Amino acid sequence: xxxxxxxxxxxxxxxxxxxSYCTMAQTLVANTSEITCLNSSTKETTFIDAQxxxxxxxxxxxxxxxxxxxxxxxxxxxxxxxxxxQTQLVTIDSKLxxxxxxxxxxxxxxxxxxxxxxxxxxxxxxxLQSSDANGTADxxxxxxxxxxxxxxxxxxxxxxxxxxxxxxxxxSLDQESETGTFRKMTLRFKDVPILYxxxxxxxxxxxxxxxxxxxxxxxxxxxGLDLALPYYLNIAENMDATLTPRFLSKRGxxxxxxxxxxxxxxxxxxxxxxxxxxxxxxxxxxxxxxxxNQNLSKKWSLNTRLRHVSDNQYFENFGLNVNTTAQAFVxxxxxxxxYGENWKFKGRLNNYQIISDRxxxxxxxxxxxxxxxxxxxxxxxxxxxxxxxxQWANFYKEKSITAARLDLRPYIEKSFQNIFSRxxxxxxxxxxxxxxxxxxxxxxTNLTSSRSLPIASLDYTINFEKSFDDGSFSTIEPRLYxxxxxxKNQQDIPIFDxxxxxxxxxxxxxxxxxxxxxxxxDANQLSVGLSQRHFDDSGKEKWNATLGQIVYFAxxxxxxxxxxxxxxxxxxxxxxxxxxxxxxxxMSVHWDTQINKAERGLFKIQHxxxxxxxxxxxxxxxxxxIEQLDSSVVLPLGKNKRFISRWNYSLEANKTIEAIAGFExxxxxxxxxxVGRRHIINEDGDLNNGIYFELQLDGLGAIGRNPRxxxxxxxxxxxxxx
Numbered sequence: 146x147x148x149x150x151x152x153x154x155x156x157x158x159x160x161x162x163x164x165s166y167c168t169m170a171q172t173l174v175a176n177t178s179e180i181t182c183l184n185s186s187t188k189e190t191t192f193i194d195a196q197x198x199x200x201x202x203x204x205x206x207x208x209x210x211x212x213x214x215x216x217x218x219x220x221x222x223x224x225x226x227x228x229x230x231q232t233q234l235v236t237i238d239s240k241l242x243x244x245x246x247x248x249x250x251x252x253x254x255x256x257x258x259x260x261x262x263x264x265x266x267x268x269x270x271x272x273l274q275s276s277d278a279n280g281t282a283d284x285x286x287x288x289x290x291x292x293x294x295x296x297x298x299x300x301x302x303x304x305x306x307x308x309x310x311x312x313x314x315x316x317s318l319d320q321e322s323e324t325g326t327f328r329k330m331t332l333r334f335k336d337v338p339i340l341y342x343x344x345x346x347x348x349x350x351x352x353x354x355x356x357x358x359x360x361x362x363x364x365x366x367x368x369g370l371d372l373a374l375p376y377y378l379n380i381a382e383n384m385d386a387t388l389t390p391r392f393l394s395k396r397g398x399x400x401x402x403x404x405x406x407x408x409x410x411x412x413x414x415x416x417x418x419x420x421x422x423x424x425x426x427x428x429x430x431x432x433x434x435x436x437x438n439q440n441l442s443k444k445w446s447l448n449t450r451l452r453h454v455s456d457n458q459y460f461e462n463f464g465l466n467v468n469t470t471a472q473a474f475v476x477x478x479x480x481x482x483x484y485g486e487n488w489k490f491k492g493r494l495n496n497y498q499i500i501s502d503r504x505x506x507x508x509x510x511x512x513x514x515x516x517x518x519x520x521x522x523x524x525x526x527x528x529x530x531x532x533x534x535x536q537w538a539n540f541y542k543e544k545s546i547t548a549a550r551l552d553l554r555p556y557i558e559k560s561f562q563n564i565f566s567r568x569x570x571x572x573x574x575x576x577x578x579x580x581x582x583x584x585x586x587x588x589x590t591n592l593t594s595s596r597s598l599p600i601a602s603l604d605y606t607i608n609f610e611k612s613f614d615d616g617s618f619s620t621i622e623p624r625l626y627x628x629x630x631x632x633k634n635q636q637d638i639p640i641f642d643x644x645x646x647x648x649x650x651x652x653x654x655x656x657x658x659x660x661x662x663x664x665x666x667d668a669n670q671l672s673v674g675l676s677q678r679h680f681d682d683s684g685k686e687k688w689n690a691t692l693g694q695i696v697y698f699a700x701x702x703x704x705x706x707x708x709x710x711x712x713x714x715x716x717x718x719x720x721x722x723x724x725x726x727x728x729x730x731x732m733s734v735h736w737d738t739q740i741n742k743a744e745r746g747l748f749k750i751q752h753x754x755x756x757x758x759x760x761x762x763x764x765x766x767x768x769x770x771i772e773q774l775d776s777s778v779v780l781p782l783g784k785n786k787r788f789i790s791r792w793n794y795s796l797e798a799n800k801t802i803e804a805i806a807g808f809e810x811x812x813x814x815x816x817x818x819x820v821g822r823r824h825i826i827n828e829d830g831d832l833n834n835g836i837y838f839e840l841q842l843d844g845l846g847a848i849g850r851n852p853r854x855x856x857x858x859x860x861x862x863x864x865x866x867x
Contacts, residue, residue: 204229223240369393473503518534602656644659
């Protein structure tokens with residue numbers, strides 16, 4: 146007996162916490178030899194396997210004996226189901242299982258109404274195929290794109306070991322808007338409730354949705370308990386914002402706001418923090434930090450960062466790392482950049498907000514309003530390279546002499562080279578003019594308004610290479626650099642942006658010992674450098690060594706102060722780098738031959754183990770200024786634990802600059818970090834102690850103040866493994 150019945154098979158879908166329902170129109174054809182489901186719209190086949198198909202007196206159809214309804218990507222299995230053709234109701238009173246590539250759903254029973262695309266399931270269990278997410282619900286009712294659940298749970302822990310889970314009294318899941326509304330929701334860790342929300346709205350997909358984010362908290366000496374509750378606002382497809390109310394037990398309530406925007410040609414963000422009436426300092430405190438980047442055309446771009454803080458101690462109290470808390474000024478700028486085949490341009494406006502009480506007016510940097518730089522360069526085949534570097538800058542500082550400065554540096558050079566050497570003579574001419582204003586603030590009576598002088602150099606490099614029987618090879622690169630610049634008295638030129646460059650390898654082969662254009666060093670000198678590199682048979686560098694020194698044939702009369710340097714030689718620069726498997730070592734010494742003492746020294750070593758262990762040690766020395774030890778370690782303790790520490794100590798001041806100690810633990814579905822920190826927050830050496838704790842729940846997020854960024858900034862090579 147052949148009987149044809151039209152049936153729609155419901156499919157249950159799951160996304161994160163979401164259990165949803167959709168339908169697929171299909172036609173079920175039953176006969177005694179073969180059960181085939183034909184879909185006239187898609188021409189796909191659905192198979193139904195069962196031991197019996199029994200028509201009932203009420204025109205319903207009972208299918209049983211191990212029912213399996215399957216398509217190439219989906220399947221439903223149960224012991225028995227009954228289909229009522231008049232009411233279009235499918236009743237399943239036995240356990241059922243639905244499975245596809247995304248999830249597995251099991252229930253004790255189900256009633257499915259094909260007339261209004263609704264369903265009701267009891268005692269539901271679900272599990273995502275692509276992750277470890279799983280959970281339960283006492284009851285699931287669904288109609289079209291909206292589902293309602295009661296007494297549901299969610300976790301990414303193994304089903305038999307739920308170390309953390311979310312429990313909610315009820316939930317409404319809307320697949321069309323891709324949002325879920327949860328009521329009486331509790332987050333439990335080790336069966337201990339750690340977070341309760343009477344109402345929560347969460348996204349059901351990776352699409353951004355407005356709503357509360359995970360709370361953050363920490364504790365420190367200067368701020369006390371620090372609790373933040375961020376709220377995310379999805380304003381539009383290309384812009385969003387985060388509002389962060391923050392409670393500091395020693396200072397009061399702070400509000401942080403971050404707004405971001407993005408398009409094809411530009412992007413940016415603005416951060417604003419505001420703390421009214423600080424309970425300790427009795428002032429309003431805040432920060433504004435705006436960044437914007439934009440491509441104006443294929444060859445032109447713009448980028449800017451504008452910052453301002455309310456007071457000098459803002460970063461001391463609210464900064465994250467030592468570099469932030471110790472900064473002496475807040476730098477803002479706006480840049481316009483352009484380039485072409487043989488030219489480039491950069492325009493800059495900048496501003497400095499001084500936030501250190503120890504910087505006198507004379508030491509404060511000048512604003513440039515603006516600084517315009519233009520370079521033109523041309524290579525005439527194999528004959529000559531020539532061009533010009535130019536800059537115009539307008540310097541301004543309150544109660545100080547100001548000036549508009551024009552600096553022109555045309556040049557011409559040619560390289561003679563073969564397979565093992567290169568000789569490059571270069572001739573340049575530097576012409577600089579100053580147009581002064583506010584001269585009443587200058588202590589110079591006769592100001593120099595222009596300076597012109599030639600700059601000649603000769604650069605010679607040789608490259609030797611030797612191969613060894615094991616396939617490795619070494620290169621030796623001697624380099625000679627002769628520089629001649631005649632003396633020009635520049636003591637009557639105020640200093641707007643020139644500083645002594647830090648002596649090092651690069652300074653051996655530069656035409657000026659100063660930054661900026663207010664000073665051009667006089668020179669009659671020869672730089673001698675020697676570098677050797679060794680490579681293994683695969684071409685990987687194993688070690689390198691560098692040796693260099695400058696021989697002076699005349700005194701250096703041009704200085705930032707009214708002095709003369711008479712040394713015949715510069716310090717000897719030595720540097721050695723060694724690479725072996727997971728080890729890397731660097732040693733650098735600047736040896737002053739005049740007094741036979743080290744002027745500057747650095748020794749550092751790093752080891753990265755195959756088990757993600759890390760060890761750093763560094764010794765830094767600069768005579769009369771710095772002598773520091775810096776060590777850090779990331780030590781695995783078994784497979785799931787790591788000990789983390791850093792100690793930065795000043796031997797000169799006999800004081801700890803920063804000390805960090807922490808512990809990381811990773812379980813099957815969660816990770817925890819506890820970090821303690823003690824660090825200097827200002828130039829007076831005041832200290833702050835802080836404790837950071839984070840509980841990271843797989844598939845959900847992290848609770849606590851994130852210490853990972855702090856660890857990445859403080860420990861060279863630190864990586865987040867958990």
